[in-house]
Amino acid sequence: MKLYEFEGHRIFSKVGIESPFFVVCEDIDQIKQARKRLKFPIVAKVQVLAGGRSKGGGIKVCTTEKQLVDFAKSHFDCEFYGEKVRFIILAQKVEIEKEQYISINYDTLTKTPFILFSEGGGVEIEELSKNQPDLIRRIDIDPNLGPSKKELLKNGIPYEFAMRLWDAFWRYDCRLVEVNPLAPVKQNVILEGAKRPIGSRGGKDSIASLQNDKYRYVAVDAKIILDDSGLLRHRDLDVLPKGAISAVPTERELVAKQIDAEDYRGSAGSVFIELDGSPRSLRSPRGEAGGEAGGEARDIAILASGGGASLLVMDAVVAAGGAPANYTEYSGNPPAEKVEKLTKITLSRAGLSGCLVAGAVANFTDIYETLSGFARGLVQIKPKPQYPIVIRRGGPRQAEAYEMLEKVAKKEGFDIHLFGPETPISVACEKMVELSEQYKIRNMK
Amino acid sequence: MAILVNRETRVLIQGITGKSGTQVTSELLDYGVRVVAGVTPGKGGQEVDTVPVFNSVRDALDAVGPVDVSMIYVPPLLVLPAAMEAIENSIPLVHIFAEKVPVFDVAKILSFARKKNIKVLGPASVGAISPGEGKIGSIGGPNPDAVFSKGQIGIISKSGGMCSELSMLVSNAGYGQSTVVGIGGDLLVGTSFADLLLEFEGDLQTKAVVAFGEVGGSAEIEAANLIKEGKFTKPLIVFLAGKFAESLPRDTALGHAGAIVGLEATMEHKIKILKDSGAIVAQNFEDIPSLIKKAL
Structure with a gap:
């Protein structure tokens, strides 16, 4: 089962992965309310299961309420890549150093999970592997042991972040977890919305990640596909039912x-x-x-x-x-x-x-x-x-x-x-x- | 000769006292298979159809001696511990019949099996039959002779139903089968098309192989690569199903978890690579017997 971005962020928060503060909206009224909890510039993102939202105009940085409302009006209940838009999230815009890529997926040939990491991110992985293959690092994971710290560090993959992503991957029986872009931010960047205390999204041990990785890493996007056979173990998971071919x-x-x-x-x-x-x-x-x-x-x-x-x-x-x-x-x-x-x-x-x-x-x-x-x-x-x-x-x-x-x-x-x-x-x-x-x-x- | 299973194969069944475990036990015994022990924790000392039941795989092996195959007939979430137990005890082939096993559990099982050099067939595999010799799993059900007959054709399919459908087609045309194997349709499977082609290559009884391919995955590409590398030299006839699904959006999952639109190779791509490698692609399912005739 493919998840919406905001559902993915919710799973990430359970394993201590930080995301920009966001509010989920279902109509224009909620957009107007939500905007009060954020500071401009605000990123408005349509929630659909298809990828490539940015390219299709589904993500917009807004600096005024009018821009937000116009964006919402032009998307709510309209089709985006063949899916009806039910949700738009408003997210805090984070000043990021650069865009990176990280995912964990199964290789059906080697029959193991593997991590893909790239210093370059923001574009789809297919494009990355075509244009900048030398930037991509791949590490196979022994599912009985988890990723090797040595190998992660040797390949310049942010260790703490990768381990948290691995946690999300296996604890919630995912077929895929992907963060694109993954954003390193300066340590002093405050991620939360205006009234949120620091660290509340990151979970209790987000401090550890501050110390181990050179940067703090933020999941600017979240793509998760759950393994349907694993759903039996996660009856309490808060996700919306999805259609067979559309959201x-x-x-x-x-x-x-x-x-x-x-x-x-x-x-x-x-x-x-x-x-x-x-x-x-x-x-x-x-x-x-x-x-x-x-x-x-x-x-x-x-x-x-x-x-x-x-x-x-x-x-x-x-x-x-x-x-x-x-x-x-x-x-x-x-x-x-x-x-x-x-x-x-x-x-x-x-x-x-x-x-x-x-x-x-x-x-x-x-x-x-x-x-x-x-x-x-x-x-x-x-x-x-x-x-x-x-x-x-x-x-x-x-x-x-x-x-x-x-x-x-x-x-x-x-x-x-x-x-x-x-x-x-x-x-x-x-x-x-x-x-x-x-x-x-x-x-x- | 055949592959995976023959007259001598000694079988253990984990989950033997369950509904499907009990049923498969009697079907195997009827076919003359040597089912030597069963395991259900807490039910040691009982019998299922004359087969002794033990509390653990270790207990069973201590009592009856080594076995060649363990068949796993337990509910989906109990497959992981059961399979690990079989692998720990070095049973050379672990057949997982159970469906809907979480993919992470499968990855753990396959990784451990690789380290211990154990073969895994499945999960969600209907089993394998070498007609007239023996069988493992539920392939052929209570009446295998209705569709299977002994002969020279190896058959591979993810799907259990298509194993018998293909075998019936082949049998009715006067050809028998060496071994028919259902590998299961999950995202990760222990035994792939390619693994079986290598086994069939070494099997003197097998003269040609027929495979039922599906939309999604890369099994057919692996097979084509084996042919190109000269590792599989017998005629390979492939039928590909699921063309209809290519008009559906990418990532749509069909009946088999491994049948996902847009996963790895498209249908057209598969057909081209197979044809380029020298494999025979059947346009229509019913053409398969005449293609066998031509190939032999």
Whole structure:
């Protein structure tokens, strides 16, 4: 889960990393109130999950209240890099000596965490590594021991700061922590807002950092990605729920995520991406040629099974000219209740023209159990689905499952098409798109 | 011959008394696998399907002698201590079936394993099967013969479902498998595509390898590099899934934690590097059998 900058600073403060004093605002009134707690110049920063805010005009140094209010008016509730701006922070402007860069991340090749540090900062790391590779230092970290003091010092990496960042990284199960720019400031710079006592942000041992590193280091920005699997250990962490592809989750994305949060057995809905025909979502080649804007009436609901097969299913539906309403998957033998909940969420969308339940031949997922969950969810959908439903699965108790589904279809009058493992996934997906097209034509008449 | 698992493999199961532990025990015994002991702290002295249960890995090894593999079937947050215990006791291969293990725990396990020269398969790995020889993990479930058959094709996938789907496709076309391995889809995994290619290279039974690649990560690039360096010389057929996701914003995570849009290489980049290395990229999933035929 990617965090907002201000959420990142909050985690930093827990490990004694100093940030410029800031106030989070949600509307113009709050901006006007907040500005009284700061001295001009004040830095206004939009809060979105995308990077490169400065380049896009999302960060502005203001010297008057009018400038602040104008900036806020032009951004609140507007889209910034495709995300709606809900928060703007006002931060104290810090006189900094220079801009540096530091991050801790995982290397998937060496399978270790590593620190990257650069004497130059302020621009994105990709740019840094292209233009000034000689400034970048990298140290691999033994996760069982933590960073080596000797190596940090040898490479000119601020030791105290790096150790605090490491603390944040592992204590809060982060996939990435990045401070860019990292700013060395003179020891006598007072970071706090007008009425804040010195040291209250830095935590009780920030004095130590004053003594060990030559400068005091300030995290002017904070980028954190949390490991979703680690969230189990941090239920008390104060972070806002995030959507699958944007900062603001849709209602369905929120409730889908809740299914796994409440029950660890198998997974269902942890990843739920709503695709709604907006510019960043999928469009089928056919839809684009026809000049249609996507939208709800032409979409196929997807309940895929398994991480790998779900990708194959999505590719196949798109290749056949279909427009998926969503991406989601369940796997790892979840209980029927979880599939039932996911089914209800997925099919709660209006204007669907088909529902595809597809996955590979399961190894240990009980097909009867999971499809019972699907059937139980399906009968609760209102209005009753008239659109075609295509199911393609295989694995333990598949035959029993299909027998049960046939009965349900007959009793309830559902248009269910069942395919076993002898039918390739792509063929079932093509069939889904074909049936969905026919359904739409019938409905237009 | 096959890789990772054969007729002689002796297996220990950590978390054997849990629901999935109990189930996998009976599936393995049915397949003729030598499950020699199980471990669940506090349940020493019990039996699961005739397999003796011990309180610790040390106790188990003292009683039954050395084992080749420990399979970890415990809840996600207990994987770290369980895996560390297996590694400390020098079990040569640790298979982690559990899903949703925090990445920091995985990093600790893999780092310790490297120091002790222990192989780790997973986490979130469905297991490995050498058809007709033996299997570890839940691959194939209760009825492995429905999709797997003995033969010359090595199969690699992150996903358990795609392991059986690919094997079924290959079996139905008249080819069998030497070993099928699900490596797990997490950000960090103990055994990579490249590690397995090296194993398959040394395996006389394996004549070609089929791999199911995904959007995100760099596994396919590593594989291509091995081919270029001459370290893998058998035909490699790769199918890549997740093209649809490239229209989503960077950093969007899909079903597998390692399947993140924009992480390392793009799909197009992967296809090009694979093709340049001499690997065969399957356009359609169903083309794989005919590509095998051509390659053999």
